[in-house]
Amino acid sequence: MGTEIHVESLKAWFGDKQALNDIALDIPDKHTTAIIGPSGCGKSTFVRCLNRMHETLPDTRVQGKVVIGDLDIYGKGVSAVTVRRRVGMVFQKPNPFTTMSIYDNVAAGLKLNGYGSRRELDAIVEKSLRQAALWDEVKDDMKKKSGASLSGGQQQRLCIARALAVEPDVLLMDEPASALDPISTAKIEDLIFELQQQYTVVIVTHNMQQAARVAEFTAFFLMGNLVEFDKTEKMFTKPTDKRTEDYITGRFG
């Protein structure tokens, strides 16, 4: 097991307010790592720093080093577009392009990157939809039906397929199942479990049982600090830091 994401002295601000304090963390490749912590602890900011999305918000700043594979993503001359091709992201609320067909939703990123041949596109769209466990449900009318016509759970899997289509190394997921019913949630969780064979997955979740189910590693954030990072099993049965224990046992505040 190697390191996919190397984070060093990472700091992030919203205006004057510092949201991340000196984070250092090595995220293993081809595994799922869960990021947990109370609201406002910096966990979403952290993952948004991993694909340079934090800087898209007004009045924000990032300092420190993030290396993904061999790419220093805040290095000189590295464009955010290059980074995001290697680091896909799925959000809490499914956000398909509502006016596009299912097919075009998946193909959108590829078209932006200049994939031309129809055959090539078809193949990648099918592969991505299969990886996202959506192919069987949409294959017959994916060119006619719009992304918006799907259920919430299907839309989320469509967004995962869209993220996978550009063949990233890393998939970031910010509470990908928190707006879904238990069955759709189970599908997404099964999918995450499958995806980690090929991708490094980082998932932000408020649901600790979900972290326990899908992630081999867990990081606990609190007030912009990384408190503890370990195997999930260890974190949830015998955490080292009292603050982790207080949080996961609900003794906080």
Add this chain to the structure above:
Amino acid sequence: MTRTRFHQGLDDLKQKLLAMGGMAERAVERAVQGFQTRDLNICEIVLRDEANINAIEREVDELAIDLLAMQQPMAVDLRFIIACIKINSDLERVGDQAVNIAERVMDMAGHGRAELNIDLPRMASLTINMVRDALNSFLTADADLASSVLERDDLVDNMNREIFEAADFAMTHHVETHRDALDTLIIARNLERVADHATNIAEDVIFWVRGADVRHHAQS
């Protein structure tokens, strides 16, 4: 403090288990008292009260399963509930051993006493103290006290072996009182089992408090 209902449930579980512990400890004390005084009424009480221990065993299990299913406990809380489930089953067995002892004492009433050069009361008092300290370590979350219980188990085992030899000698040389010697041997065997259950309880307390598995002489 958040999750008030959950923590109330954990408190209830602890109180119930302590109540059960008190009952099991009392049952052993009474059975031993029955042995020392040959008072059959006390033995009857031990037999009668066993049903109460069995009933509370079910209640403890139900409460523990509810908490696991409904509250998704983590870390120290998870370890606590797992420890409770295991302690529950050990305490129920302690109740059974007390019944076994009381039954042997009742059996002895009809037979002549064997001359055994043994100190069963000392073994009994060591065993009962182990149960008491194991329960106190559970009450106060005191892993050091629990460790001291583990250290005493060998003493009781040794005494059980001595009693085995003494009973063997008595049965060989004084055949007419062999039944009393046999009953005494079984009582000693049951006390030794009670000490084993006290040891298990102490190990579960250490698991709960320190997150360490010290069973089978494993170092934490």
